[in-house]
Amino acid sequence: MKITLHVWRQKDRNAQGKLVRYECPNVSEHMSFLEMLDVLNEDLTTKGEDPVAFEHDCREGICGSCGIVINGVAHGPMPGTTVCQLHMRHFKDGDELYLEPWRAKAFPVMKDLIVDRGAFDRIIAAGGYISVPAGSAPDGNAIPVPKEDSDRAMDAAQCIGCGACVAACPNASASLFTSAKISHLGLLPQGQPERYERALNMVQQMTIEEFGACGNIGECEAVCPKRISIENIARMHRDYMNGAFSARPNAEAGSAG
Amino acid sequence: MSVGSAAQPAAGAKAAGDGSRLFLFYNSPVGKKAVMAVTGLVGFGFVIGHMLGNLQIFLGPEVMNAYGMKLHETPPLLYGARTVLLGAVALHIIAALQLIKMNSDARPTKYAKVSPVTSSYASRTMWWSGPILGFFIVYHLLHFTSGAAHPNFTYQDAARHIPAPYENVVAGFSNPLVSLFYIIAMILLMLHINHGAWSLFQSLGLNHPRYTPLIRTVARTASYALLIGNCAIPLAVLAGVVK
Numbered sequence: 001m002k003i004t005l006h007v008w009r010q011k012d013r014n015a016q017g018k019l020v021r022y023e024c025p026n027v028s029e030h031m032s033f034l035e036m037l038d039v040l041n042e043d044l045t046t047k048g049e050d051p052v053a054f055e056h057d058c059r060e061g062i063c064g065s066c067g068i069v070i071n072g073v074a075h076g077p078m079p080g081t082t083v084c085q086l087h088m089r090h091f092k093d094g095d096e097l098y099l100e101p102w103r104a105k106a107f108p109v110m111k112d113l114i115v116d117r118g119a120f121d122r123i124i125a126a127g128g129y130i131s132v133p134a135g136s137a138p139d140g141n142a143i144p145v146p147k148e149d150s151d152r153a154m155d156a157a158q159c160i161g162c163g164a165c166v167a168a169c170p171n172a173s174a175s176l177f178t179s180a181k182i183s184h185l186g187l188l189p190q191g192q193p194e195r196y197e198r199a200l201n202m203v204q205q206m207t208i209e210e211f212g213a214c215g216n217i218g219e220c221e222a223v224c225p226k227r228i229s230i231e232n233i234a235r236m237h238r239d240y241m242n243g244a245f246s247a248r249p250n251a252e253a254g255s256a257g
Numbered sequence: 258m259s260v261g262s263a264a265q266p267a268a269g270a271k272a273a274g275d276g277s278r279l280f281l282f283y284n285s286p287v288g289k290k291a292v293m294a295v296t297g298l299v300g301f302g303f304v305i306g307h308m309l310g311n312l313q314i315f316l317g318p319e320v321m322n323a324y325g326m327k328l329h330e331t332p333p334l335l336y337g338a339r340t341v342l343l344g345a346v347a348l349h350i351i352a353a354l355q356l357i358k359m360n361s362d363a364r365p366t367k368y369a370k371v372s373p374v375t376s377s378y379a380s381r382t383m384w385w386s387g388p389i390l391g392f393f394i395v396y397h398l399l400h401f402t403s404g405a406a407h408p409n410f411t412y413q414d415a416a417r418h419i420p421a422p423y424e425n426v427v428a429g430f431s432n433p434l435v436s437l438f439y440i441i442a443m444i445l446l447m448l449h450i451n452h453g454a455w456s457l458f459q460s461l462g463l464n465h466p467r468y469t470p471l472i473r474t475v476a477r478t479a480s481y482a483l484l485i486g487n488c489a490i491p492l493a494v495l496a497g498v499v500k
Contacts, residue, residue, distance in 0.1 A: 072372035098370045171360035212363030213286030216456040217376035238462030244282040
């Protein structure tokens with residue numbers, strides 16, 4: 001099959017980018033989307049041109065590296081699927097596709113389709129941890145966790161941090177990502193000690209990184225390759241408000257230990 | 258990632274513990290959305306009550322004008338409600354303007370192609386259905402409350418400055434252009450409530466598989482009821498049913 005691509009090409013962070021048209025005349029329907037780009041890049045390299053830069057690693061939908069906006073939809077037309085798991089059989093012969101990087105102030109384009117998602121790392125660093133005793137390994141079932149709670153925590157923990165939620169949100173909000181990380185720890189007993197401080201600090205970092213606000217429109221959960229629910233965003237708002245108004249200031253002396 | 262990154266969360270954590278909680282709360286998008294939600298709920302409650310009160314116009318001039326008289330003869334109710342509403346609308350507008358700025362700054366480079374997957378038209382257009390409704394409210398107040406934008410505003414008690422709502426509504430809506438503008442504004446109100454009346458619960462952190470589908474149904478139903486109930490008045494005047 002024949003596919004026409006309009007790919008965002010941008011030399012580096014500071015360069016002005018533009019959409020460039022490429023013809024892919026011999027695309028097999030069995031190829032993954034990234035394999036199609038591999039073939040395009042081989043052609044470009046043979047011709048002595050700069051290959052299209054795109055991020056990828058596991059190519060099995062679990063690492064969160066890849067991500068392209070295809071015709072205005074983050075990760076392309078298949079729900080619950082990363083770009084690497086998207087196959088060309090879902091497209092038609094003669095299709096014209098626009099490939100753009102995630103667009104957000106917090107995600108500056110580094111080159112072509114690759115963005116810097118360091119903002120996500122800093123949100124995680126702000127509160128994505130729990131306190132555990134350092135020493136011998138704790139007993140496996142020392143802390144009972146209700147099945148339902150662990151299921152919901154694991155649903156949130158499925159987030160691979162790909163950034164599609166930010167890309168799909170008209171406000172470039174990172175609420176789905178941040179709330180998934182907050183829920184993943186906040187739903188478990190091990191996450192309780194830092195629960196409200198975590199919500200405060202991670203939302204605070206999300207604000208500092210200049211992501212937009214959540215408008216509850218639901219585009220994020222629709223494109224999320226792991227189908228994270230916006231119910232998590234409500235939980236984040238709950239924990240944040242609780243933290244903002246009821247949590248006591250940290251005792252300077254730390255006597256509460 | 259970068260060298261400076263480690264310092265940022267620590268600074269945030271310290272500030273959160275040091276007080277000035279209200280500032281930090283409002284500074285975040287979550288805080289601004291909470292303000293939008295609470296003030297929006299006030300507005301939602303008002304538009305429902307306002308419609309139910311105004312539908313008394315179908316019971317005739319005596320009932321309608323007596324309703325207006327009763328409101329004016331209960332100043333704590335009238336001015337209490339006006340104060341709360343004015344405060345809510347002011348906060349709603351301030352937070353909305355700040356959110357619109359925050360959101361447009363968050364995406365400086367737009368996409369060449371945008372194809373919404375699941376979001377409703379109403380949810381994507383809150384940022385302009387709201388401002389148009391804001392201008393409509395100003396006109397509406399000048400039209401039926403103060404009378405400044407009404408060509409023949411009449412009073413049922415001129416000495417005490419108490420307007421005659423029945424006569425004013427009939428005279429006002431007899432102009433098809435005025436009625437058309439009201440109907441357009443009510444379509445925008447329907448869209449704004451359609452998303453806003455459920456979204457406010459989500460913003461306040463209330464989302465539960467047992468209640469959220471019900472909340473969404475109630476919000477949608479209320480938005481349609483507002484459209485039908487409010488548009489019935491200008492349409493009835495134009496059709497000569499209310500005269």
